[in-house]
Amino acid sequence: MALAALVQIIPPRRRKAAAAFISSWMGAAVVSTALLVTLSSGRPRVEPAEVVLFLIVTVAADALVLRLDHGRSTEFISLLEAAICLNIVLFPAPVALGVTIGGSLLSHLLHRQHPIKTIFNLAQYAVGTVVAIALFHLIVADAGIGLRMAFALTLGMSSFGIINSLALSGLVSLLEERSFRRTLEDGWALSMITLLGNTAVGILAAVVWLTHPALTMLFVAPAVTLHLAYRGVVQTRALLEAVEAERDRANRIIIGASDGIVLMDPDGNVDVWSPATAALTGVRAEEAVHSPITSVLAGTDGDGRPIDLLSPMQEATVGEPTRTVEMTLAHRDGGTKVVELRHSVLFDAKGKCAGDAVIIHDITLERESERLKDDFLARVSHELRTPLTPIKGYAQALLRQGDAVPNDTRTGILSTIVERVDHMHALIEDLLLVSRIVAGRASLRDQIRPEPVDIGEVCERVLRSFGIVEPHRELILNVSEDGLVSIADPARVEQIVTNLVSNACKYSEDTAPVILELRNEDGWIAVDVVDRGRGISPHDVDRVFERFFRTDDPLTMTTGGVGLGLHIARELTQAMGGTLTVKSAPGQGSTFTLRLPAKQA
Known part of the structure; x- marks a missing residue:
């Protein structure tokens, strides 16, 4: 030999x-x-x-x-x-x-x-x-x-x-x-x-x-x-x-693939069960390999009917070997995911079925995104229709009756129209602000005008305004000390606190108190907005700051809003160098905590 x-092919360091x-x-x-x-x-x-x-x-x-x-x-x-x-x-x-x-x-x-x-x-x-x-x-x-x-x-x-x-x-x-x-x-x-x-x-x-x-x-x-x-x-x-x-x-490829991969023999027994498939189902490869696919993988369609995982092998032909099925997949340890099964049925030289290669693609986020989009459209439609209905009705009344409308009544009608227009204007401003946030936080920081702000005064001003529209509700401000000053944008701080108090009122009984606790916390000015309302489920508590997220069903919701307020509040807080967090439990109310950097002495 x-x-x-x-x-020349000898590595230089070994020559x-x-x-x-x-x-x-x-x-x-x-x-x-x-x-x-x-x-x-x-x-x-x-x-x-x-x-x-x-x-x-x-x-x-x-x-x-x-x-x-x-x-x-x-x-x-x-x-x-x-x-x-x-x-x-x-x-x-x-x-x-x-x-x-x-x-x-x-x-x-x-x-x-x-x-x-x-x-x-x-x-x-x-x-x-x-x-x-x-x-x-x-x-x-x-x-x-x-x-x-x-x-x-x-x-x-x-x-x-x-x-x-x-x-x-x-x-x-x-x-x-x-x-x-x-x-x-x-x-x-x-x-x-x-x-x-x-x-x-x-x-x-x-x-x-x-x-x-x-x-x-x-x-x-x-x-x-x-x-x-x-x-x-x-x-x-x-x-x-x-x-x-x-x-x-x-x-x-199988080990590194983010999608699940399953290979079956012609009888529907599992030959390959990738790590991603194990993660999606909770079934280990040792349990799945050589087992019937129906014993380790199951799901339902949109109507809750079981999916037949063997039908693609029975229906596919050499000319059309692929099938795509969407189903809801249950994890062994609980929870579900929406997945897309892409079947590629394999045929031998004689045209006989030799097995099935299945790619399992998790589309939960895609479907959730579509749901949020639909929810958003429903909520925006609701929020725009709500003020437009009285505006149209009052405008038609003024048009029909003209000068016959008493001055006091006319003033009330016009005040209501202005109030509804302001509501629509605020909604549009929120949408524009969210578009800036999506463009990048640097764009949002350009909207911040930092200066020394007395947070206590901001909280007092917000509660006074809510005292007018919530006359039967007890609004309480507890301040640990005077002169709690932060370097922030006064208008944005007021916008954030207003949003938090509005949510506290919105999701509480009409007479339930809303409490603001203001304190100095190791270089931070902390504001707790406490309510005794319905609370938030553990499943939703980490999602309340997501864009367009609402705990209400958009078709049966009893509160206004499109799910932008808390998202905007957190983004504005972070743009000013602060944090916004929440603690809540169903039936026990919620506590939202705003922290902004304290002004250094």
Whole structure:
């Protein structure tokens, strides 16, 4: 085997180490070759024709290669070990080494391999071949053909294979920047298989050459067969690696997908149950896999009827394999979500159903957004119709009766019209302000005009105005100390407090008190707006500051507003560097707490 590793693909920080590694093998090759030549006795006698013949055999064996990729490097599998066996048996030690290295050099030149690759491969081949030759001659001596020769060649070529694997694994670990042990383990099995196969063919070919030379050509067929077998192994390994890589990729997609993914077999049993599906349903993958889909996933349509999850597989065709179903999905631990199931029914080559791939997309927020939009339209329509009705009625009365309307009555009518117009104007102003908020808080901060504000005076002014419209309600202001001053926008502070007091009155009985508690709280001016009204459910308490959110049903609501007041109040508070929070429980009233930065002394 050989390694195709061009110098330029070696990571720059590892090039020095790679150069040292290759140089060490070159040095080992020179030393081992010198020792072999020095220790060989006498001048070897060989037939030049045989040398040329087996040089060609070596070139052919090393040139018949299969590619095996390792990331940035490529491993070549050849029949070189079979040729080396022949060379060791048939030639004296120095000649065997020369034929092996010469044949490999010619093969590299024919393939136009990179010089660094050629030098490295020849160096480690030389070391391995010298060791194999030494073991062969040490064990065989003059024993001739027999089991000892076969054992010696097997041991020698095993040593060659070990040296080859160590050299390749060392360089690959440098190229791929991974551990030497892991690299060695990855290629060890295939290296041993090819080594033993090549060695067996080489031993048999050597025996036949020594006993019946004319029959040696018959070994072309088994050599080609062995090469084809290696190709099958390499292709199978490459296919398995591709399948493994594709499976890992699919697993990463399934694990990382925000949508739920379910794969079913044709019988409706679960094959894959993604983490997102487990989160949506509360059913763990260990429980779901191999179970019928109907036992782990269930939902209802908009009318509350159960959804048949197997019907898409029964109804889909090759031409129309997809189905989309919307359903309400119940979580095992409680709660529901609105989801969209996108079925993609799979068919085999014969058009038979092979399973169903289901994507579960959570559309709860989308449906909630649509609901809020519908609620908003209903509320705005209600809020605009409410003042328009009396305005139209009074205007028609004035138009019909003209000067016949008494002055006092006329004044009352006009006052009511002005009041209703002011209400509509306030609604439109709120909508415009929300549009600025949506545009970004920086835009909202541009509307703030900070200056020292006596929060106590603001609260007194707000309560006085409500005392006129709420004559039967007790409005209480408790101030812990005088001079509670904040740096804020006076108009916006009054707008916020007015909104909070308005909500407290709106959601309380007509005679229920509304209390304002004002205090200094560690660098903050805090205002508690306390009511004894209906309270807010735990499910809604975190949502009351959302845009357009209302606790009332828009079709049956008994209070006015479009769900903008608290949203605007919090945004204005935050734009002034403060906070607005709420504590509430059903039937126990609510406490909204406004905190604004206190003016530093």
